[in-house]
Each structure stands twice: as C-alpha cells, then as structure tokens.
Amino acid sequence: MPGAFPVENGKKETMDHAHTPETAQPDAALTGAVLADVAALRGRVRGPVFLPDEDGYADDCAGFQTAYQQRPSIVVGAVDAADVRAAVEFARAHGLSVAVQATGHGLADSTEGGLLISTRRMAGVRVDPATRTALVDAGTRWAQVIEAAAPHGLAPLSGSSPTVGAVSYVLGGGVGLLARRYGHAADHVRRIDVVTADGQLRQVTAERDADLFWALRGGQGNFGVVTGMEIDLVPVARLYGGGLVFDTPLIPEVLRTWxxxxxxxxxALTSSVGLIPFPDVPDVPEPMRGRFVAQVSVAYAGDAAEGERLVAPLRAIGPRLADTLTDMPYSDSAAVHNDPTHPHAYHSTNVLLRDLDASAVPAILAVAAPDSPAPCVVQLRHLGGALGRPPAVPNAVSHREARYAVGALTFAVAPGAPIDQKAHQRLAESLGGAALGHAPNFLLGGNPTAEEIRAGFDAATYQRLAAVKATYDPRNMFRHNQNIPPAVR
Ligand SMILES: Cc1cc2nc3c(=O)[nH]c(=O)nc-3n(C[C@H](O)[C@H](O)[C@H](O)COP(=O)(O)OP(=O)(O)OC[C@H]3O[C@@H](n4cnc5c(N)ncnc54)[C@H](O)[C@@H]3O)c2cc1C
Structure with missing residues (x-):
C-alpha cells in the first residue's frame, strides 16, 4: 500500500458478519464448567490467559486495523508451539472457534466469542546463511527478518510494510518488493509447523502432509495455527528504489507512461503507482500537503547506474514534487512505499487483470475520485515476471497470469466513522468485468463475502482447498479469516 494518510481509531458502525459458514458450530457460551477449566489451561500454558474483564485482554485483542475488534471469550498469549497446542485442545474440548492474531494488519471482520491465540510473543527468527533460509516464528514481523538476514547479504521476500507479520503474509501468497524477480513469498517455503484442529503439531513439507503444505501456501489461515515456518532468503543486500511524486496535472500522463x-x-524491477489525495494537514510533508498526486514506487534489485537508466522515461514525464530514488540497503526498503505505521481503520479491495493499457486510464481515474469526501487511494501494481511462473513445489496461489493489480484503499474519515464503500463499488463496476479475481492479501477489512473470498482462487483450486479443509478442519474451527468452509462429503 502506498504512503497514505489514515486518520486514527476509526471503527466501523455496523459489525455484521456477512459470511457465516454453514458448517460452523456456534460458539458455546462460557459456562461455569468451562470457566473452571480455564484455571487448568492457565496451569498448562507458559503464556498468559485472559478473560474479557482482565488486565491484558484489551492489549492482546488490539491490532493495526482499528475498524474491527477481536472480542473473544478467552485469549491465550502463546509463547511457544506447546501453548498453541494446549489452546487448540482446550477450544476443541469446549466447542469453541479459534482466531489467530499476530499484528492485526489483516483482520477481516470483528470476531465475537471463541478463543483468540495471540502470537505476538512468538517472535523469534533464526537465519542460516549456508542454506539461505530463515526459521520464522508465528508472531515475527518482517522488520525482524530483514534485520537478521542483512548481515549475511540476504533478504526475505517482504512487502511494502516491514511491520506486517511474516507468517500470515506468506500464507496469503505474499507479493513483495522483489516479487517480479522471485515470485510469491509462498513459492519459497520449505517447511511449515502447524497445529491442526485435532490438536496435532505437524511439520508439513512437500513430502509430509503434502496436501496440507499445498493448501497452507496461498490458502491463508484456514487450516490450522502456524507456529513457525522455514522460508528462503534471497541474495539481495541493496536496492535501487524509492518514490517519484508527480502533481495533479501530470497524473494522466504518469499513468499512460507507467x-x-x-x-x-x-x-528485477518491481513497481507500482498510487493515486493519493493527501489531506491538508501538518503531518503531510509540504510539497504533497493538500494535493492529489501520483506516487510511483520503484524497487530494482540491480545496480544504481542501471536503475537510473531504467527510470529515465518516468523522470522525463516532468517535474517531481519528490524524488527519493536512490541506492539503499535492503534494510531501508520501508522507504520505497512509506506505508503508515500507526493503527487505523481501512478497507482495501483489488482486481487482478491479465492486461492493462492506456485505454483504461479514464476508468482508473474515475475510481480515484479525489473530490470525494471519503479518502481513497488507488494503487496499480505491476505483476508478471516470476509471479507468473509456477513454483518448484505447487501451491494454492491462483491467478498467476495476472500482469496488473488495481486496488482501492479507503479510510475512515474520523474515529468511529464508517468506511465509505463507494470507491470499492466504482472499482468493481469499472474494471471488475475484466478481472481474473483478486489477491487475497490485498482484501483487507470490509467483511468479505463468500463470493469475494472465492474470487481469490481459480475454481479448481478453491474446490481442492475446500476438500483439504474438510480433511484437516471438518468443523471449521478456524473460521475467523477469509473463510473457506469445508467441502461437504
Ligand atoms: C500496511 C499494509 C501493507 C501491506 N503490504 C503487503 C504487501 O506488500 N504484500 C502483501 O502480499 N501483503 C501486504 N499486506 C497484507 C498482509 O500481508 C496481510 O494482511 C497479512 O495477513 C497480515 O498479517 P499479520 O500477521 O500482520 O496480520 P494479522 O491480522 O495478525 O493476521 C491476519 C490473519 O492471518 C491469520 N493468521 C495470522 N497468524 C496466523 C498463524 N500463525 N496461523 C494461521 N493463521 C494466521 C488470521 O486469520 C489473521 O486474522 C499489507 C497489509 C497492510 C495493512
């Protein structure tokens, strides 16, 4: 997502659950007997256990997305895989659903009842430079992986924001700064440790529980609680990257030229364009303040001189309000997109397109609608390259033929205000007809419908995911996510 301007503490007014899987069992109310068992759970786990009226509950429920809330009946602040197992076994014994949260960037909906496993205390990362891999625990943010890999001249396939959780990003496919060079982050996973609904901790690989390994890489958190994963690192120490910001009159030309x-x-060059209506507030740097701009974000995994040559056609468009393109260590890569780092309320949808050319510029500008009272950022991502090639070990990531993604990102205009849906409707109406589907990771908030969730996959992949779900989670314990209900057998 591009550098933007969210207001803080927005909360959606209606918290309806658009998608309730048919097979989900309603969460049992916490009766006296269950509450008595909570004491036993506390004795079994090393991390804290919180009930709604206890200190610590609110902190573990809070996350980056503020439009929705986790309101579970119990929170387990897991510190290791044994805690996760104990929590899942407890939920299973008492007929509770299980939600998982690392940072809260990807919270899709408000979660009522059930048991929340908070993984933020499981934040370890171990790099093996010899195999160019990292073991990443469930609650680790990309920033930690980037920092641990950098001394070895290595980098993870992280995305625009280093504060995002690494594990869930990978489970959703993961389209990062080096995406066209190396493909989806989910294409570079060697092993996943996951606690499934039966309470088993499994080490899942291409050889062991191969169906589950296929489904986890792209099918998101539907199949269990991932306690850690072994991922590939790539030999990238430096980038030529940053942003070029153009003022309003140049926007149509920026889109056509880009x-x-x-x-x-x-x-080796991955880029995007964000159309951003910056508000007139002191937090926004002077040249952009109060202006509707186009921001081209560039990440080139090559030398700076060649990078300069490659971006020359963009600079030739005209004067820039800002031009931050430079040679940088990968550890500074947050500067490419400048994503916001403080919690806020947002809703993001996207369409994946096989192709896009200048004839679509009026439709894209119509989605942006900078005069609208509700702020909307439109982002175009260039896909293709390695994203379009099949991985060495097949996985559930779909729509690889897409060469572009167009997304709309909207914010609450004031704390507590609802998030305006019009930009998302405009996106669906103007470009949705040609869409292959969407990228699940960029479907953020907004109570996604069953239809929207399905559109993250091609039909055969969705069917196979539902079948794997029926094997590993037949009662849909893990349903507080972009849920794929188990296939009916
Ligand atoms: C500012 C911003 C920038 C982003 N940039 C990119 C980008 O460049 N590329 C990209 O591909 N995506 C990007 N995303 C999307 C992001 O990858 C997803 O939202 C991801 O799910 C966030 O993971 P998290 O752990 O931070 O969030 P969380 O909200 O903690 O997790 C999201 C969901 O994942 C599931 N989950 C979390 N942990 C586990 C686990 N251990 N086991 C099983 N399920 C689990 C749960 O269902 C949870 O609700 C961005 C999102 C934001 C808000």
Missing part, C-alpha cells in the same frame, strides 16, 4: 514503461522492464 503502463507503457512496464511492458519494457526486466523482472
């Missing part, structure tokens, strides 16, 4: 330019690029 679309044409993307047809000429090597896979």
């Amino acid at each position: 679309l044409e330019w993307t047809t000429t690029l090597p896979d």
Whole structure:
C-alpha cells in the first residue's frame, strides 16, 4: 500500500458478519464448567490467559486495523508451539472457534466469542546463511527478518510494510518488493509447523502432509495455527528504489507512461503507482500537503547506474514534487512505499487483470475520485515476471497470469466513522468485468463475502482447498479469516 494518510481509531458502525459458514458450530457460551477449566489451561500454558474483564485482554485483542475488534471469550498469549497446542485442545474440548492474531494488519471482520491465540510473543527468527533460509516464528514481523538476514547479504521476500507479520503474509501468497524477480513469498517455503484442529503439531513439507503444505501456501489461515515456518532468503543486500511524486496535472500522463514503461522492464524491477489525495494537514510533508498526486514506487534489485537508466522515461514525464530514488540497503526498503505505521481503520479491495493499457486510464481515474469526501487511494501494481511462473513445489496461489493489480484503499474519515464503500463499488463496476479475481492479501477489512473470498482462487483450486479443509478442519474451527468452509462429503 502506498504512503497514505489514515486518520486514527476509526471503527466501523455496523459489525455484521456477512459470511457465516454453514458448517460452523456456534460458539458455546462460557459456562461455569468451562470457566473452571480455564484455571487448568492457565496451569498448562507458559503464556498468559485472559478473560474479557482482565488486565491484558484489551492489549492482546488490539491490532493495526482499528475498524474491527477481536472480542473473544478467552485469549491465550502463546509463547511457544506447546501453548498453541494446549489452546487448540482446550477450544476443541469446549466447542469453541479459534482466531489467530499476530499484528492485526489483516483482520477481516470483528470476531465475537471463541478463543483468540495471540502470537505476538512468538517472535523469534533464526537465519542460516549456508542454506539461505530463515526459521520464522508465528508472531515475527518482517522488520525482524530483514534485520537478521542483512548481515549475511540476504533478504526475505517482504512487502511494502516491514511491520506486517511474516507468517500470515506468506500464507496469503505474499507479493513483495522483489516479487517480479522471485515470485510469491509462498513459492519459497520449505517447511511449515502447524497445529491442526485435532490438536496435532505437524511439520508439513512437500513430502509430509503434502496436501496440507499445498493448501497452507496461498490458502491463508484456514487450516490450522502456524507456529513457525522455514522460508528462503534471497541474495539481495541493496536496492535501487524509492518514490517519484508527480502533481495533479501530470497524473494522466504518469499513468499512460507507467503502463507503457512496464511492458519494457526486466523482472528485477518491481513497481507500482498510487493515486493519493493527501489531506491538508501538518503531518503531510509540504510539497504533497493538500494535493492529489501520483506516487510511483520503484524497487530494482540491480545496480544504481542501471536503475537510473531504467527510470529515465518516468523522470522525463516532468517535474517531481519528490524524488527519493536512490541506492539503499535492503534494510531501508520501508522507504520505497512509506506505508503508515500507526493503527487505523481501512478497507482495501483489488482486481487482478491479465492486461492493462492506456485505454483504461479514464476508468482508473474515475475510481480515484479525489473530490470525494471519503479518502481513497488507488494503487496499480505491476505483476508478471516470476509471479507468473509456477513454483518448484505447487501451491494454492491462483491467478498467476495476472500482469496488473488495481486496488482501492479507503479510510475512515474520523474515529468511529464508517468506511465509505463507494470507491470499492466504482472499482468493481469499472474494471471488475475484466478481472481474473483478486489477491487475497490485498482484501483487507470490509467483511468479505463468500463470493469475494472465492474470487481469490481459480475454481479448481478453491474446490481442492475446500476438500483439504474438510480433511484437516471438518468443523471449521478456524473460521475467523477469509473463510473457506469445508467441502461437504
Ligand atoms: C500496511 C499494509 C501493507 C501491506 N503490504 C503487503 C504487501 O506488500 N504484500 C502483501 O502480499 N501483503 C501486504 N499486506 C497484507 C498482509 O500481508 C496481510 O494482511 C497479512 O495477513 C497480515 O498479517 P499479520 O500477521 O500482520 O496480520 P494479522 O491480522 O495478525 O493476521 C491476519 C490473519 O492471518 C491469520 N493468521 C495470522 N497468524 C496466523 C498463524 N500463525 N496461523 C494461521 N493463521 C494466521 C488470521 O486469520 C489473521 O486474522 C499489507 C497489509 C497492510 C495493512
């Protein structure tokens, strides 16, 4: 997501659950007998256990997304895989659903009742430079992996924001700064440790529980609680990257030039354009304050001189309000997109397109609607390259033929205000007809419907995911996510 301007502490007014899986069992109310067992759970786990009226409960429920709330009946602040197992076994014994939260960036909906496993205390990362891999625990943020990998001249396939949780990003596919060079982050996973609904801790690989390994990489958190994973690192120490910001009159030309330019690029260059109506507030730097701008974000995994040559057609468009393109260590890569780092309320949808050319510019500008009272950022991502190639070990990531993604990102205009849906409707109406589907990781908030969730996958993949779900989670214990209900057998 591009550098933006969210207001803080927005909360959606209606918290309806648009998608209730048919097979879900309603969460049992916590009766006296269950509450008595909570004491035993406390004795079994090393991390804290919180009930709604206890200190610590609110902190573990809070996350980056503030439009929705986790309101579970019990929180387990897991510190290791044994705690996760104990929590899942407790939920199973008492007929409770299980939600998982690391940072709260991807919270799709408000979660009522059930048991929340908070993984933020499981935040370890161990790099093996010899195998170019990292073991990443469930609650680890990308920033920690980047920092641990950098001394070895290595980098993870992280995305625009280093505060995002690494594990869930990978489970959702993961389209990062180096995406066109190396593909989806989910294409570079060697092992996943996961506690399934039966309470078993499984080490899942291409050889062991192969169906589950396939489903976890792309099918998100539907199949269990991942306690950690072994991921590939890539030999990238430095980037040529940053942003070029153009003022309003140049926006149509930026879009036309960028679309044409993307047809000429090597896979080592990944870029996007954000159309951003910056508000007139002191937090926004002076040249952009109060202006509707186009921000081109560039990450080139190559040398700076070649990077300069490649971006010359963009600079030739005209004067820039800001030009931060420079050679940088990968550890500074947050500067490429400048994503917001403080919690706020947002809703994001996207369409994946096989192709996009200058004829679509009026439709894209119509989605942006900078005069609208509700702020909306439109983002175009250049896909293709390695994203379009099948991984060495097949996984559930779909729509690989997409060469572009167009997304709408909207914010609450004031704390507690609802998030305006109009931009999302405009996106669906103007470009949805040509869409292959969408990227699940960029479907953020907004109570996604069953239809929206399905559109994250091609039909055969969705069917197979539902079948794997029926094997590993037949009662849909893990349903507080972009839920794929188990296939009916
Ligand atoms: C500012 C911002 C920038 C982003 N940039 C990118 C990007 O560049 N590329 C990209 O691909 N995506 C991007 N995303 C999307 C992001 O990858 C997903 O929202 C991801 O799910 C966030 O993971 P999290 O752990 O931070 O969030 P959380 O809200 O903690 O987790 C999201 C969901 O994942 C599931 N989950 C979490 N942990 C586990 C676990 N251990 N086991 C099983 N399920 C689990 C749960 O269902 C949970 O609700 C971005 C999101 C934001 C808000």
